[in-house]
Amino acid sequence: DAKTTQPPSMDCAEGRAANLPCNHSTISGNEYVYWYRQIHSQGPQYIIHGLKNNETNEMASLIITEDRKSSTLILPHATLRDTAVYYCIALAGQGGKLIFGQGTELSVKP
């Protein structure tokens, strides 16, 4: 199972783009990169996932490097409600068993 590495914390100004990096240098070819976030001890919430192509949805964009060793989650216009812990996860095999690291605590400031 690929291990992911994220910075423990980041700050972002409200209205600006938040770029959250993730390293997953040991990711295997069939492992997807998933992003979840957890707001203040609530249940984690799915954001986006991808395999090798860049992905975009209504919440965020996911940029995966060509060698798949790292990725960046982009929140294009961060709001105060985006303050949360963001988890980057390499999906473990076919079992759907999410392996959470410690994530990045994003603070969006006015």
Place this chain on the structure above:
Amino acid sequence: DADVTQTPRNRITKTGKRIMLECSQTKGHDRMYWYRQDPGLGLRLIYYSFDVKDINKGEISDGYSVSRQAQAKFSLSLESAIPNQTALYFCATSDPPGQINNEQFFGPGTRLTVL
């Protein structure tokens, strides 16, 4: 109404007591999971079930047991609670892989304190 519900939401108990945490889902998903979260840490998988007749141990199953009573219900039991089982517990559901999105849907959590 919430798709994934957990009861109770908060529980305080004493060392040695048997505790059951319950999870119900209306999403029609086959797969269900139990996680625990300690302060400042990410979630860790306790048990998971891919269908009614399937139970699998996760990363930290010692001291816990589970029961999958129906597709919609998955219960976690602490046979003899101990203080280091004080944590926030989450239930989650998902569709099997092969679906377009293998997203997991989480319940609101149960905060358990063992004195």
